[in-house]
Amino acid sequence: MTTHHLTSVNKQRGSVLPICLVMAAGVGAMVSTYLGRALVEQNRVIKKASIERAQWRSIGQLEVSKNQINNSTYTDGKNDIIQQALLSDPPFIPGTPVIVEEVGPERWYRLVSVAVVNGHVGSTMTYVRDGTSYVAYNYYVERHNLGISGSPRGKVHSNRTLEFFFSDGLYQDPVSASEGFLYLNGATPDNTLFLGGADPVCGTKDLLTTIDFDKLKTDAIYQAAPGLEAEVTFTADKQARIDLYEPPSTISYSVQTTKSVYDHSEFQLVTKTKYTYQWRWVDVQKSRLVWVEGSQEVSAQSTDGYWQTETYVEKEFKLVAVPSGTYVQWEWVDIYTTVVEEEWFTTTIPESLVSTEIRDSNGIFYFEGRIRSLKGELNGKVTLVSDSSVKVTDNLVYVDDDGDSAFLNGADPSQDYLPNPDFQRLGHGLGIVAKGDILYSASGPGSFEVNASMISTDGVVGLEGISVDDDGNFALDGTVTATPLESLRRFGSLMSAKRPISSLVDAAGNLLHGFQEGDSEYDGGMMSTPPPGFPSEPMPYYLASFISKAGLGGGDGGLTYAGTGVWDPQMNPLVEETALVEVIEFMDDSDTDFDWGSENTLDSLKECRIAKVVGLAAE
Numbered sequence: 001m002t003t004h005h006l007t008s009v010n011k012q013r014g015s016v017l018p019i020c021l022v023m024a025a026g027v028g029a030m031v032s033t034y035l036g037r038a039l040v041e042q043n044r045v046i047k048k049a050s051i052e053r054a055q056w057r058s059i060g061q062l063e064v065s066k067n068q069i070n071n072s073t074y075t076d077g078k079n080d081i082i083q084q085a086l087l088s089d090p091p092f093i094p095g096t097p098v099i100v101e102e103v104g105p106e107r108w109y110r111l112v113s114v115a116v117v118n119g120h121v122g123s124t125m126t127y128v129r130d131g132t133s134y135v136a137y138n139y140y141v142e143r144h145n146l147g148i149s150g151s152p153r154g155k156v157h158s159n160r161t162l163e164f165f166f167s168d169g170l171y172q173d174p175v176s177a178s179e180g181f182l183y184l185n186g187a188t189p190d191n192t193l194f195l196g197g198a199d200p201v202c203g204t205k206d207l208l209t210t211i212d213f214d215k216l217k218t219d220a221i222y223q224a225a226p227g228l229e230a231e232v233t234f235t236a237d238k239q240a241r242i243d244l245y246e247p248p249s250t251i252s253y254s255v256q257t258t259k260s261v262y263d264h265s266e267f268q269l270v271t272k273t274k275y276t277y278q279w280r281w282v283d284v285q286k287s288r289l290v291w292v293e294g295s296q297e298v299s300a301q302s303t304d305g306y307w308q309t310e311t312y313v314e315k316e317f318k319l320v321a322v323p324s325g326t327y328v329q330w331e332w333v334d335i336y337t338t339v340v341e342e343e344w345f346t347t348t349i350p351e352s353l354v355s356t357e358i359r360d361s362n363g364i365f366y367f368e369g370r371i372r373s374l375k376g377e378l379n380g381k382v383t384l385v386s387d388s389s390v391k392v393t394d395n396l397v398y399v400d401d402d403g404d405s406a407f408l409n410g411a412d413p414s415q416d417y418l419p420n421p422d423f424q425r426l427g428h429g430l431g432i433v434a435k436g437d438i439l440y441s442a443s444g445p446g447s448f449e450v451n452a453s454m455i456s457t458d459g460v461v462g463l464e465g466i467s468v469d470d471d472g473n474f475a476l477d478g479t480v481t482a483t484p485l486e487s488l489r490r491f492g493s494l495m496s497a498k499r500p501i502s503s504l505v506d507a508a509g510n511l512l513h514g515f516q517e518g519d520s521e522y523d524g525g526m527m528s529t530p531p532p533g534f535p536s537e538p539m540p541y542y543l544a545s546f547i548s549k550a551g552l553g554g555g556d557g558g559l560t561y562a563g564t565g566v567w568d569p570q571m572n573p574l575v576e577e578t579a580l581v582e583v584i585e586f587m588d589d590s591d592t593d594f595d596w597g598s599e600n601t602l603d604s605l606k607e608c609r610i611a612k613v614v615g616l617a618a619e
Contacts (some may be wrong), residue, residue: 002374014219019492022193027301036407037359038611044295047118047328051120051122052122053117054116054121056122057115057122058113059124061113062099063113063194064095064096065093065098065111066128066542067084068093068096068200069093069540070539075133078130078261078364079130079131082109082128082130089175096465097114097115098221099112100112102166105529107129107130108127109130110125111125111128113125118135119322124545125555126545128541129541131539132532132536133537133540134453134530134536134537135431135492135523135526135530135531136541137156137157137495138494139156139157140155140205140496141158141494142159142206142209142495142497143498144160145160145161145472146500147163147178148169151172152522154522155173155174155196156175157175157176157205158179161180162177162180162181163178164182165184165187167188169192171192171419171471171606174198175194175197176202177199180202181200184513188200191448193613200235202347207495207535208455208457208495208496212361213385213433215585216383219364220366221364222359222366224244224369225365226243228246229245229366229369230243230370231245231372232245232365232374232375233373233374233376236403237379237400238360238362239359239360240382241356241507242358242359242365243356243481244354245352245372248351250348250349251346252345253343253344253345253347256342257343257475258289258338258340259338259339259341261337262334262335262336263335265332265333265335267331267333268330268331268332269329269330269340270329270331272329273320273326274323275289276324277319278319278323279317280317280318281609282315282318283313283314284313284316284318284523285313287315288310288312289308289309290307291307291308292306292307292308295566304329309392310321324605331412335396345563349401356435361382362532363380364382364532365383367387368388369386369387369388370391371384371391376394377391377397377398378396378397378399378465380427381429381529381532383432384432385433385434385533388434389437389439390434390439392440392441393443394444395452396430397450398430400425400426400428401424402424405423406423406428407419413487413517413519418523419521427522431455431532431533431534432452433535434455434456434459435458436459436498437461437462437492437577438456438459438460439463439464440464440502441464442463442464442483446487447486447488447489448487449488451492451523452492453494453530453534454495456495456498457497458502459497460498462500463501463502463503464480465480466501474501474504483513483514484516486516487513487516487517487521488495488502488517489518492516492523502514502515502518503515505519519539527541551595
């Protein structure tokens with residue numbers, strides 16, 4: 001029995017080894033699987049971290065380059081850092097690996113930053129204009145106080161005091177003044193909201209005095225002959241009619257005449273005629289009335305004739321003086337001399353039409369004289385420049401190829417002034433730059449609509465008939481009859497040396513002259529592509545910054561390489577791999593493709609926006 005027991009135990013011990021081997025193999029496989037998965041996860045984490053590091057490194061590089069551009073000096077209106085980079089090979093922003101290239105319209109550049117971490121690429125791209133166009137200002141006044149209310153968009157600045165009227169003012173863009181803010185008629189700091197930044201004691205600005213009229217003249221595609229006045233009419237067929245007039249003038253001219261002038265008297269022997277009186281028959285002319293039959297002159301007494309005066313000669317016997325000889329005698333005689341005199345006269349020469357030209361509605365038009373009439377439907381992008389003044393005599397609006405206007409109800413103040421959803425904006429824009437006043441004609445339409453960005457460097461933007469003195473005081477100037485008008489609706493911006501004024505009321509608040517109602521809409525659409533030659537501040541203006549997980553180029557997504565100027569939405573699906581990390585302002589409407597080569601690109605960029613802040617950051 002004992003032997004049997006031992007044999008049984010030995011048999012049981014021998015069966016454990018294969019089981020252990022099986023168990024050991026299973027544990028090893030589990031450990032191996034775990035270690036493999038851990039390695040994969042480690043690689044995934046490393047890859048993700050590398051991608052994140054590459055992305056943030058590219059963003060940091062771009063921010064360094066933007067900081068250099070922001071603090072750069074300017075030469076002839078161009079950013080020195082950008083110009084220095086463009087002259088380099090490769091065109092890097094100094095001290096960074098960020099590439100810069102010219103793209104799209106004038107003064108626009110693309111910045112591209114690429115970073116590589118452990119073989120993984122991150123890229124960031126942005127677009128910058130090397131100057132912020134003056135169209136960024138909705139209101140700018142250089143010498144006087146400025147009063148505002150409501151919720152105007154765009155930058156607002158006065159070199160004097162900025163006056164806020166009424167409660168619940170909302171200002172989403174930068175607001176500034178050099179001599180403080182003043183709250184009037186219910187406005188207080190507590191009920192006035194500033195979302196875009198407010199600076200009541202910023203430094204004075206000299207944006208108007210630095211405008212280079214000589215450069216505008218040089219860059220103009222049309223220059224009117226000096227000494228002439230112009231009438232400009234835009235038409236919807238993308239043309240502008242320019243009529244030039246020789247203005248009325250008064251000239252002076254002289255006429256030479258001879259005249260006998262008394263000199264002295266002399267005592268002289270003078271021959272005289274001697275007469276004798278005799279009776280003689282002489283002819284004497286007389287007149288009489290005679291009756292003439294007919295009806296040429298019907299008299300009051302008859303209907304079949306008339307009286308007519310006739311003359312006749314009749315002999316009469318009269319005593320007449322008859323010369324009978326001569327005699328001489330001494331007497332005083334006046335002596336005269338002949339002198340030549342010059343007599344001056346004045347005469348008025350009426351105006352005359354000198355020429356009529358039809359031009360494409362595109363480019364800079366320069367006039368040394370005043371533009372005495374401006375009106376029409378603009379289907380283009382034009383900057384009008386005058387060394388004198390400009391008068392808007394009728395509605396001035398943007399229209400597209402279908403005749404749709406930019407805004408609805410411009411002539412109907414009973415309706416809201418709203419953007420027209422049917423209007424197709426393809427580069428529309430009008431800039432007016434004048435040294436003198438820019439005036440709305442007092443004899444224009446009662447409901448006025450003006451689409452333009454206007455600058456008066458030494459005058460006022462306002463209604464004809466209201467004068468503004470050097471201290472900002474205004475009054476009727478007597479040039480026109482005081483006329484109450486219905487409404488003024490404006491789409492654009494205005495900058496002037498003097499305070500803008502378009503209505504004048506008496507002490508009781510009754511309208512004396514000007515518009516009863518007003519509506520102003522800021523044109524932010526021109527920030528990206530302002531009117532040609534329109535002035536700019538030496539301040540960079542950025543569009544969105546984009547980051548790409550896949551880097552530049554390649555079929556797995558990403559941005560194009562800088563300098564290629566080609567965008568392929570099939571090979572480079574930007575929407576799937578791109579996120580906005582910064583938006584200052586994006587183009588709402590433009591015909592510019594920024595050298596991407598595809599009109600659909602702009603739509604794709606708009607679709608991928610995840611944030612938008614309209615306006616510029618506070619200065």
